Amino acid sequence: MIIPERLINCLKKEIEIAVKDYRLKAENQEDKPVTVYAQHIPDENFDNDSYYPLVIVSLQKVEDAELSEGNGSTATIGLTIGVHGEDELAWMDLLSIMERIRQRVLIFRKLDKRFRLLLLTKWETIEAQPYPFWFGYGTLVYQIAQPNEQMDWDNVKIKMEDTSNE
Known part of the structure; x- marks a missing residue:
C-alpha cells in the first residue's frame, strides 16, 4: 500500500474502534452503527439515505517541506461526520461521535508505528445545518x-512493490 492509502486505512480502523459501541436510531432504523468510509461513499447518487450515521476519512493534501524547516512531509486528512435525526437534539449525536473520534486520535497519536498526528487538530460544525442531516468536520x-533525494529510484520502486502486499 502507498502512504496515503495506508494512512487512510489505519485511521479508518481507529475511528471504527472509537465509535464501535455507538448506536443511533436513524432513518427509520433502530440501533444503527456508525459506518466509516475510506475516501468517499461508494454510491454517491444518494438514491437512499441508508448511509447515516457516517464518517468519511479522506485525503485532502500531501505537502513536502525541508526536514530542517519543520515536519518534512505531511498528509492532511479530512473527516466528514454526519448523522440523520428529526429530533431537535440530534446535533448532540453528531457532537458525541466527533468527541469519541477526537479523544481516540489524541490518545493514539501514532498509527501503524509510522504516522504521527501533529497538533493542531481542527473540529468544527456549521451553523446552518441541512436538517434533518447534521454535519461536522475534522x-x-x-x-x-x-x-531521501539521494535514493536510487530502482530501490524505491522495489520497496514500494514489497509493501503493496501488506
Whole structure:
C-alpha cells in the first residue's frame, strides 16, 4: 500500500474502534452503527439515505517541506461526520461521535508505528445545518515518510512493490 492509502486505512480502523459501541436510531432504523468510509461513499447518487450515521476519512493534501524547516512531509486528512435525526437534539449525536473520534486520535497519536498526528487538530460544525442531516468536520495532519533525494529510484520502486502486499 502507498502512504496515503495506508494512512487512510489505519485511521479508518481507529475511528471504527472509537465509535464501535455507538448506536443511533436513524432513518427509520433502530440501533444503527456508525459506518466509516475510506475516501468517499461508494454510491454517491444518494438514491437512499441508508448511509447515516457516517464518517468519511479522506485525503485532502500531501505537502513536502525541508526536514530542517519543520515536519518534512505531511498528509492532511479530512473527516466528514454526519448523522440523520428529526429530533431537535440530534446535533448532540453528531457532537458525541466527533468527541469519541477526537479523544481516540489524541490518545493514539501514532498509527501503524509510522504516522504521527501533529497538533493542531481542527473540529468544527456549521451553523446552518441541512436538517434533518447534521454535519461536522475534522482536520488532522499526520507526519509521513519523506523519500531521501539521494535514493536510487530502482530501490524505491522495489520497496514500494514489497509493501503493496501488506
